[in-house]
Amino acid sequence: xxxxxxxxxxxxxxxxxxxxxxxxxxxxxxxxxxxxxxxxxxxxxxxxxxxxxxxxxxxxxxxxxxxxxxxxxxxxxxxxxxxxxxxxxxxxxxxxxxxxxxxxxxxxxxxxxxxxxxxxxxxxxxxxxxxxxxxxxxxxxxxxxxxxxxxxxxxxxxxxxxxxxxxxxxxxxxxxxxxxxxxxxxxxxxxxxxxxxxxxxxxxxxxxxxxxxxxxxxxxxxxxxxxxxxxxxxxxxxxxxxxxxxxxxxxxxxxxxxxxxxxxxxxxxxxxxxxxxxxxxxxxxxxxxxxxxxxxxxxxxxxxxxxxxxxxxxxxxxxxxxxxxxxxx
Amino acid sequence: xxxxxxxxxxxxxxxxxxxxxxxxxxxxxxxxxxxxxxxxxxxxxxxxxxxxxxxxxxxxxxxxxxxxxxxxxxxxxxxxxxxxxxxxxxxxxxxxxxxxxxxxxxxxxxxxxxxxxxxxxxxxxxxxxxxxxxxxxxxxxxxxxxxxxxxxxxxxxxxxxxxxxxxxxxxxxxxxxxxxxxxxxxxxxxxxxxxxxxxxxxxxxxxxxxxxxxxxxxxxxxxxxxxxxxxxxxxxxxxxxxxxxxxxxxxxxxxxxxxxxxxxxxxxxxxxxxxxxxxxxxxxxxxxxxxxxxxxxxxxxxxxxxxxxxxxxx
Numbered sequence: 117x118x119x120x121x122x123x124x125x126x127x128x129x130x131x132x133x134x135x136x137x138x139x140x141x142x143x144x145x146x147x148x149x150x151x152x153x154x155x156x157x158x159x160x161x162x163x164x165x166x167x168x169x170x171x172x173x174x175x176x177x178x179x180x181x182x183x184x185x186x187x188x189x190x191x192x193x194x195x196x197x198x199x200x201x202x203x204x205x206x207x208x209x210x211x212x213x214x215x216x217x218x219x220x221x222x223x224x225x226x227x228x229x230x231x232x233x234x235x236x237x238x239x240x241x242x243x244x245x246x247x248x249x250x251x252x253x254x255x256x257x258x259x260x261x262x263x264x265x266x267x268x269x270x271x272x273x274x275x276x277x278x279x280x281x282x283x284x285x286x287x288x289x290x291x292x293x294x295x296x297x298x299x300x301x302x303x304x305x306x307x308x309x310x311x312x313x314x315x316x317x318x319x320x321x322x323x324x325x326x327x328x329x330x331x332x333x334x335x336x337x338x339x340x341x342x343x344x345x346x347x348x349x350x351x352x353x354x355x356x357x358x359x360x361x362x363x364x365x366x367x368x369x370x371x372x373x374x375x376x377x378x379x380x381x382x383x384x385x386x387x388x389x390x391x392x393x394x395x396x397x398x399x400x401x402x403x404x405x406x407x408x409x410x411x412x413x414x415x416x417x418x419x420x421x422x423x424x425x426x427x428x429x430x431x432x433x434x435x436x437x438x439x440x441x442x443x444x445x
Numbered sequence: 446x447x448x449x450x451x452x453x454x455x456x457x458x459x460x461x462x463x464x465x466x467x468x469x470x471x472x473x474x475x476x477x478x479x480x481x482x483x484x485x486x487x488x489x490x491x492x493x494x495x496x497x498x499x500x501x502x503x504x505x506x507x508x509x510x511x512x513x514x515x516x517x518x519x520x521x522x523x524x525x526x527x528x529x530x531x532x533x534x535x536x537x538x539x540x541x542x543x544x545x546x547x548x549x550x551x552x553x554x555x556x557x558x559x560x561x562x563x564x565x566x567x568x569x570x571x572x573x574x575x576x577x578x579x580x581x582x583x584x585x586x587x588x589x590x591x592x593x594x595x596x597x598x599x600x601x602x603x604x605x606x607x608x609x610x611x612x613x614x615x616x617x618x619x620x621x622x623x624x625x626x627x628x629x630x631x632x633x634x635x636x637x638x639x640x641x642x643x644x645x646x647x648x649x650x651x652x653x654x655x656x657x658x659x660x661x662x663x664x665x666x667x668x669x670x671x672x673x674x675x676x677x678x679x680x681x682x683x684x685x686x687x688x689x690x691x692x693x694x695x696x697x698x699x700x701x702x703x704x705x706x707x708x709x710x711x712x713x714x715x716x717x718x719x720x721x722x723x724x725x726x727x728x729x730x731x732x733x734x735x736x737x738x739x740x741x742x743x744x745x746x747x748x749x750x751x752x753x754x755x756x757x758x759x
Contacts, residue, residue, distance in 0.1 A: 173656055197665070205662030212660075217653030221752055222675055232661035267751040283657060 120291055120323050121147040121170070121208075126183035126193070128162070128169050130176065137395045139165050139178060140347045147291065152317055152324040154338035154355075156331055156370070158391055162347040163327045164213075167293045169193075170325075171204050187291070206236040209284030213296040215276035219268035226252075226264025229282045236287045251282040254319075256312060274305035278312070285316065291323045292316075298333060310337055331374055335359065340428065343367045346391050346402035353428035363424070363435040365409045401432070409434040446747075453740050457733065464732040465517065465725065469510050472724050479526050479719040500526065513725070523722030527715065532726040536708065540730065542612055543707035545619065546696055547734075549627035550634065551689055557635040562642025562681065563674065569647055577643075581636035589695050593629040593702040600625060610704035626703040630695055634688045641684040646677035679750050686742025690735045 128140040140162040147153050155163045168174050170185050172192060185192040187207060192200065204210075212218045220228055230248035238244050252260035255278040268276055277297060284292060294313060298306035314337055317324045326337055334341050335355065342352040343366060351364040362368045372385040389406040398404060404414040413433055423429045480496040481488065488496075497503050501512060516523065522532045565577045584592075601609045613619040649655065650673050658672040697709035704710070708727050715723035747754050 171660060173659055201662045201664060203662070204660055210656075210660040212653055212656055214653055218657045220654040220658070220672055220676065222679075222750060223672070228657075232663065235662050235664065235667070269752050280657065283661060287662070 119146045120149045120187065121325075122184075122186040123166075123170065124184045124186070126166065126169065126185060127181040128165055128174065128178055129181040130178045132395065136181065138181070138347060139394055140169070143183070143344075143347075143349055145342055145349065145352065147323050147325060149290065150317070150321050150323055151340065152314070152326065152338045154334035154341040155325065155327045155344060156329060156334055156341060157344035158329060158387075160391055160394075161344045162394075163329075163344050164295050166344070167210075167295055167325055167327050170293060171208050171210060172200055173210070201235070205232045205284075205289065206287040207289055208291045208293060209287070209289035210293040211277070211280050211284045211295065211297045214300045215273055215280050216300065218280045219276055221268055223267075224264065225266050225268060225271065225279050226260075229264070229279060229286055232283065232287050247286060248282075251286040252279075254285075254316065255279070255282045256308075257282065273301055274308060277301060277305075277309055281309075281312065281316070285320065285322070288320070289322065291325065294324065294326045296328055297326070299328070299330075306333075313337065331358075331370055343370065346397060347394060348402065348431065350403065350432070351428070351430040353424060353430075354426060357424070357426055357428065361436075361438055363422075363430040363438065364403075364432045365407045365434075365436060366403045367430075368436050369406075369408075409436075449747075450740070450744070453743070457736050460736055461729060461732060464729055465514065466510070468725050468728040469513060470506075472721050473506065475716070475719065477719050479721060482719040483526055522726050525715070525720055525723045527718040527720040527723070532722045535711070535723065536726050536730055539706060539708050539711045539727075541707075542619075542623075542705050543696055543700070543709060544734075546623055546627055546630065546700070546705060546707060547689060547692060547738075549620070549623055550630035550692060551685065553627050553631035554634040554638055554685060554689075557631060558638035558642060558681070558685075559678075561635070562639040562646060563669070565639065565643040566646035566650065566677075567669070569643070574643075577639065581639055584632045585636040587632070588698075589629050589633055590698045590702055592632055593626070593699055596625050596629055597702075610702075612704075612706050623705065626699045626705055629699050629702070630692050633695060634685065634692055637688050638681050638685045642677060642681035645680040646673055649673040649677040652676070679746065682745055682749070683742060686738060686745070689742075690738045693731055693735050693738070 123146070124144050126140060126143045127138060129136040129138045143162075143166055145153070155166065157163050165174065165178060169180055170187075170192065172180075172195075174180070180193045183193065187203060190199065190203070192203065195203070219225065226245075226248055229251060230244045233244045233247060238247070248264060249260045252263065257263050257275060257278050263271065263275070263279070268279070271279065281297075292313075297313065298309050301309060310333060313324060313326070316322065324337070326334065328334060338355055340352065340354050341358050342349045343358070343364065344350065345366045351358070351362065351367045353363075358367060359371065362371055369387045373387055375384055387406060392398060392402055392405070398415065400413075400415040400417055401407070401419055404410050407414065409432075411434055419431045419433045421429050421431050422435070478493070478497075479500060479502065480493040483496060484492060494503070501509060504512075513523075522536075524530065525532050525535055528535055561577055561581075565574045568574045597609055600606045607625045608622050611622050613622045650669075652673075654676075655668060655673055658668045663672075696707065697712055699705070700707045700709035701713055708730060712724065712727045712731075715727065
């Protein structure tokens, strides 16, 4: 398969006073056409920043400081605003975390869904409307004509997220970026939205990058997954391998922290400590202060990337054993 | 919607009643005597007493007020002591210039405040924002009778761009003549609207729906004007409405500086002649205009904001 997106040594920083605080460092991954890729990690690990940087929607003063983001052979990290505008929506669509704030409160839902087409070459208003209604049916919004004339506050949270997905895919992008699309929703709605995303991906042949803090979500949805910690990818692997043989101690800890069991008496295993402040990362491995496998060398220099035989790899001096399935049992 | 408007109009009745009482009492607290104002300083006491009796001013204040209310209810607003004609006709004739002045000031305020607010919000913390902040604070701090004279001096006397004062007979002439007075009023309102817009637009530009709009591939101009501004203009219009209400008081000063034959001028001259019925009627009209402006502002919010629309009418 062809690489659709190639993120190479991406670095993102934010100016604070005279210095630049690095939010994301040396992040590289590729997305193949039609595949589903998950990025997981705790809050503040840089996963949202990373996918926002892909279409250059970084918040505040954050800037791409190094590396490239190649989509269709064009480096979006260097692209001009006009080139970005034609990629946004039509090449790469994006769904955001909070459907409550993601829709404009004073514009009808239908207009918000159809609007993007106007700037991607669909001149005829009736055609835009037809495609708007089609997109609304596609994302499972009931009675599209009525909902198209409604305002966001008249819809439920799940309906709003469906509308946001319709906005993202109306111009038929080949890549959909989803930034914690289910975090703000009820559990039952979460499952529906995930099923919808999976379903749309296979029906439309889109690739999907799903950012989440929930490994369970990734398990249901993704082909491959990257685990981020403190601005870096610490492990990447096909989805089965992550669950069967996690190598990085942080991945192991994340898996252990998933609540399991439906009865009482299963203790939770949170990861002790907090991720470091990006402005004050330790000199060696960022995870070292919280790591059970920590040894002296971890605190001296950051571990390099070790390629894994089955695709993917990890960044750790003292990884869990390749067969150590029992470590998270 | 219609019931909402009706309810609001009915609520005007107690407000109007309050205004009549306050004005009725305040007017009679002004030192001086209408009979003296009508007859001049050489009138005999007997003549003055006769005039007072004819005007009903010899009765107790309570009776006078009740009689006043009674005639108000019957649609009789009284006869001007000074002009000798019905106050209602007098006030209606003077109302048009004042309303034009208010409307004109509103338009000029928007023309100044909206672009300035957009500029300040998009340049937040940079040069243009600081300059606008200083200009706005200055505009707000200067009293309108002073800015009025400065504008006359600068644009009328020195550069002959506008007339010094007056109203005019055709609508074209009126718009031309009323430009400086309207600008003078607008200079007191525009800074407030601009600051409100700067805040609300800055907030809107950081909102999630702006990310969504940009992620669609909309050009920056469309994101700014049809997404951010559309949301941000609502609180700014509210501030505009409140301050147009406040501006009504300002027209009294401005009309006198620019000799605009409106309600404000009539008010000042009738205070000079102790023309009680006219003062009472003009003040009542001012009160009603203010209340109507607030009603229009609220209706505007309902029309423009679907979130309010539902809760208000539902």
